[in-house]
Amino acid sequence: MGNRNSSGRTSRATAVFTSCCKCRTYSLDGPDVGRGHDGAAVQPTTSGETNELQPVAPRSEESVANQPPTNNTHENLPNSESPEMSRIRLPRPPRRPVDEAGKAGLKVNLIDILIAENGKDHHTFDYEMMERPVDANLVVRRGQPFHLLLNLNRKFDPAKDAVSLIFTVADAKMPSPSNGTTIAIPLLNDNSSSLPAGGWWARLVASSELSIKVQVCTMATSVVGVWKLDVDTKFIPTGSALSYSLPSRIYLLFNPWCREDLVYMEDEEWKKEYVMADSGLIWRGSHNRMRPCAWNFAQFEKDILECCVYLLSNVGKLTIAGRADPIRVVRAISAAVNSSDDNGVLVGNWSNDYSGGTEPTKWQGSMLILQKYWATKASVKFGQCWVFSGVTTSVCRALGIPARSITNFSSAHDTHGGLTIDTFIGDDGKVVEELNSDSIWNFHVWNEVWMQRPDLEPGNYGGWQAIDATPQEESDGVYRCGPTSVAAVKRGEVKKAFDTAFHFAEVNADKVYWKFKGTGQPLKLIDKRTDEIGLSISTKAVGKFQREDVTDHYKHKDNSAEEREVVLKALRQCGHLYSRYYLNEALEDVRFDFQLRDDIVIGQPFSAVVNVANRNRSKDYTVEVTLRVDSVLYTGKLKSVIKKEVFQRTIKAGTAQNITLPISYADYAPELSDQCAFNIACLANVKETEFEFFSQDDFRVRKPDIAIKAPKEVPLGEQFDVTVSLINPLPIQLNGAKFVIEGAGLGTPYKISVDKVAPGKEARAEVKMTAAKAGQKTVSAKFYSKELNDVDGYLNLDVIDNTA
Numbered sequence: 168m169g170n171r172n173s174s175g176r177t178s179r180a181t182a183v184f185t186s187c188c189k190c191r192t193y194s195l196d197g198p199d200v201g202r203g204h205d206g207a208a209v210q211p212t213t214s215g216e217t218n219e220l221q222p223v224a225p226r227s228e229e230s231v232a233n234q235p236p237t238n239n240t241h242e243n244l245p246n247s248e249s250p251e252m253s254r255i256r257l258p259r260p261p262r263r264p265v266d267e268a269g270k271a272g273l274k275v276n277l278i279d280i281l282i283a284e285n286g287k288d289h290h291t292f293d294y295e296m297m298e299r300p301v302d303a304n305l306v307v308r309r310g311q312p313f314h315l316l317l318n319l320n321r322k323f324d325p326a327k328d329a330v331s332l333i334f335t336v337a338d339a340k341m342p343s344p345s346n347g348t349t350i351a352i353p354l355l356n357d358n359s360s361s362l363p364a365g366g367w368w369a370r371l372v373a374s375s376e377l378s379i380k381v382q383v384c385t386m387a388t389s390v391v392g393v394w395k396l397d398v399d400t401k402f403i404p405t406g407s408a409l410s411y412s413l414p415s416r417i418y419l420l421f422n423p424w425c426r427e428d429l430v431y432m433e434d435e436e437w438k439k440e441y442v443m444a445d446s447g448l449i450w451r452g453s454h455n456r457m458r459p460c461a462w463n464f465a466q467f468e469k470d471i472l473e474c475c476v477y478l479l480s481n482v483g484k485l486t487i488a489g490r491a492d493p494i495r496v497v498r499a500i501s502a503a504v505n506s507s508d509d510n511g512v513l514v515g516n517w518s519n520d521y522s523g524g525t526e527p528t529k530w531q532g533s534m535l536i537l538q539k540y541w542a543t544k545a546s547v548k549f550g551q552c553w554v555f556s557g558v559t560t561s562v563c564r565a566l567g568i569p570a571r572s573i574t575n576f577s578s579a580h581d582t583h584g585g586l587t588i589d590t591f592i593g594d595d596g597k598v599v600e601e602l603n604s605d606s607i608w609n610f611h612v613w614n615e616v617w618m619q620r621p622d623l624e625p626g627n628y629g630g631w632q633a634i635d636a637t638p639q640e641e642s643d644g645v646y647r648c649g650p651t652s653v654a655a656v657k658r659g660e661v662k663k664a665f666d667t668a669f670h671f672a673e674v675n676a677d678k679v680y681w682k683f684k685g686t687g688q689p690l691k692l693i694d695k696r697t698d699e700i701g702l703s704i705s706t707k708a709v710g711k712f713q714r715e716d717v718t719d720h721y722k723h724k725d726n727s728a729e730e731r732e733v734v735l736k737a738l739r740q741c742g743h744l745y746s747r748y749y750l751n752e753a754l755e756d757v758r759f760d761f762q763l764r765d766d767i768v769i770g771q772p773f774s775a776v777v778n779v780a781n782r783n784r785s786k787d788y789t790v791e792v793t794l795r796v797d798s799v800l801y802t803g804k805l806k807s808v809i810k811k812e813v814f815q816r817t818i819k820a821g822t823a824q825n826i827t828l829p830i831s832y833a834d835y836a837p838e839l840s841d842q843c844a845f846n847i848a849c850l851a852n853v854k855e856t857e858f859e860f861f862s863q864d865d866f867r868v869r870k871p872d873i874a875i876k877a878p879k880e881v882p883l884g885e886q887f888d889v890t891v892s893l894i895n896p897l898p899i900q901l902n903g904a905k906f907v908i909e910g911a912g913l914g915t916p917y918k919i920s921v922d923k924v925a926p927g928k929e930a931r932a933e934v935k936m937t938a939a940k941a942g943q944k945t946v947s948a949k950f951y952s953k954e955l956n957d958v959d960g961y962l963n964l965d966v967i968d969n970t971a
Contacts, residue, residue, distance in 0.1 A: 180558050186442040208576050273328045273400040275411035281307040283706050287449040293467040308386030308422035316380050323379045329401040330354035332369050336395040336487055348487055367815040372812045374668040387427035390491045392476050394419055397686035421567030429493050430618045432569050441569035443567045445911040446945035447707045449553045451608045454702040455575035456867040456939045461530025461947035461961030462557045466565035474541035474711035478503040482511055486594040493618045498632050502647035504636035506546035515638055517802055524548025528841055528957035531909055531947050532867040533561035555636040576702045578611035581672035586741055588676050592861055596793035596850030599683050606803040608842050609865050621654055623663055628652040633670050642666050647655050651780035659733035661740050671737055674701030674721045680861050693861045697922055698725035756783040761849045761862040772831045775847045780823035788818050789854040794828040798838040799846045843868045872947045873960030883941050883968040891948045892931040895924045904952040906932040912940040
């Protein structure tokens with residue numbers, strides 16, 4: 168939009184607002200004058216100041232922050248309005264021909280959004296839309312001042328010129344001051360004593376012959392998203408008025424650097440990690456074989472911020488007022504990232520049939536997913552929990568909310584809300600699937616976001632909040648989960664909002680095993696385990712590509728007095744009696760010790776071993792042992808049986824025997840799941856005493872690592888060589904082998920075919936990459952073939968800006 172001259176209509180451009188007490192519309196002091204059309208839209212520039220600016224009575228930032236609130240009428244409006252009042256808009260200068268009086272008016276020719284200065288002050292310089300040579304948009308954080316340079320047609324005279332800045336939420340259908348979707352603020356002199364504390368304000372900080380520099384501050388509770396800016400000017404002696412519309416948009420984000428924002432985070436290193444870092448690690452595997460995988464969050468890349476704002480308004484369907492509240496925002500994000508009940512970002516798929524989409528293990532980051540979704544507005548196929556979490560981290564960080572991915576090993580999925588995971592075992596040692604609705608995932612990945620929780624206080628529930636975008640169970644009729652206070656989980660306060668009982672069960676449910684002898688027959692309690700859920704809860708360490716264990720954030724040490732007390736407290740709140748989980752334990756002569764052989768590379772054989780010891784010095788015992796190995800999905804669901812054997816042994820008095828079930832690669836290769844995970848179970852009984860023993864554990868063969876070679880330091884903007892390689896660990900040839908190499912800020916991904924790889928031979932690929940941004944970057948590589956996939960590796964390097 169260009170400038171508009173006016174006559175015969177009410178103008179907004181003045182430093183003093185008045186309002187009608189009945190309808191709360193706004194008018195300005197000064198005579199009513201008309202308006203007309205004058206000029207076309209001018210694109211903003213990022214070139215900096217074109218005139219030498221003279222500071223206007225500068226004051227310290229502290230003096231500005233300590234100013235008392237003003238009595239501006241628009242700050243005291245009610246939070247809601249009637250439908251009639253919501254239709255009343257602020258008067259806008261109409262388009263009419265320029266009259267003689269308008270010639271003396273102050274005209275804004277264009278606005279420089281001062282990309283470099285504001286980007287540095289607001290930690291938003293990395294956003295792609297701030298780096299565009301043309302059509303750049305300003306990205307700033309709420310509750311913190313930013314600067315604009317207004318280029319004018321003549322010198323600004325504070326005694327005769329009034330300037331107002333009008334900010335409007337871009338997608339507001341009926342903008343209104345009462346709901347915070349339109350904010351009109353007069354430009355005040357720097358020596359003004361009426362800057363509101365905690366409110367919107369604008370002040371003149373410098374002036375030159377043909378420009379003025381203004382400082383603008385938004386509220387720390389402002390609506391997050393896209394805003395429009397209009398600048399109205401009024402020449403007080405004649406009443407002539409003009410209006411200029413900024414052609415570009417202003418993106419307003421949450422602000423972890425602002426103490427008044429609910430997402431404020433004090434530690435600078437934490438903010439670097441949880442807001443600014445565009446790559447990281449997500450753990451997968453099992454508790455005895457944890458595997459870090461590099462993930463490119465890419466929150467600053469092209470189209471990502473636009474997509475994230477779209478998710479809030481169009482998919483999460485948050486009201487505009489809701490977009491100001493980080494609690495409501497992250498709850499909406501946990502719904503919008505999945506597509507189970509809306510047109511969300513990702514389609515979940517745990518079927519092992521990924522036709523028509525991308526296999527979840529082939530994703531290396533969020534960028535391609537979000538860019539594809541933004542381009543098509545159609546859900547992307549396919550995702551599993553770590554993909555949902557990686558994308559959620561990207562969305563939260565892009566919007567300014569500190570976030571991290573959390574992996575919980577041996578993660579319970581409690582479907583009945585009883586805070587226990589019940590498993591029913593048949594006579595053959597096989598789990599009776601039709602009786603089981605609960606499950607235990609080898610691992611599950613969700614997110615933590617940082618914010619205060621005034622809705623739960625008092626009680627110190629702020630800090631890390633768990634949210635989960637993986638569609639598991641409905642929450643208030645929608646597939647979403649959280650935000651759940653991690654502090655509430657550790658205390659067992661399962662009634663606190665939101666979904667605390669579900670998260671508590673994920674990390675601290677008791678496992679209970681029942682012997683099922685048939686319909687109508689009584690169940691026999693075989694065993695209970697109170698220390699096998701919620702193991703090695705992991706996230707990336709701050710500033711290091713290492714694992715940080717955060718298990719103690721969620722619970723006390725397993726089987727400690729404090730932990731058992733919390734579990735009892737939680738069980739009482741959910742209405743279940745703990746008495747059903749007692750176990751009568753007798754002193755048995757025969758002891759079973761179920762063992763697993765760990766650290767097995769894929770392609771090698773392994774075995775399951777149970778040691779049976781007879782502690783009686785004079786009596787022999789006969790035992791029957793069933794050993795079975797099943798391949799499982801990482802959700803804990805059985806895929807297929809690999810091998811099963813029943814052993815009959817007589818254990819002589821005072822002796823012990825090992826009973827072994829060997830498994831070769833030929834045994835497990837045809838039934839291997841994409842996570843290479845197995846469930847190994849042992850069901851045993853002593854014939855003479857009818858004592859029964861049951862145990863099971865998760866097991867995972869280790870995949871090889873991709874070796875990556877690249878310089879430790881590379882110059883910004885210059886090409887450098889990257890070499891990736893791995894050794895085929897399988898006893899068979901790999902066919903259709905490919906490497907995919909990428910990195911945030913390192914250009915588009917490379918896909919390199921290496922065709923066939925013989926057993927024990929090396930697959931190798933070389934590419935040239937160019938770093939577009941300075942700082943620490945991560946090169947990640949993925950390898951897949953028909954026989955072996957989901958193999959990855961990563962390497963960190965430093966990009967040096969030699970021109971700085």
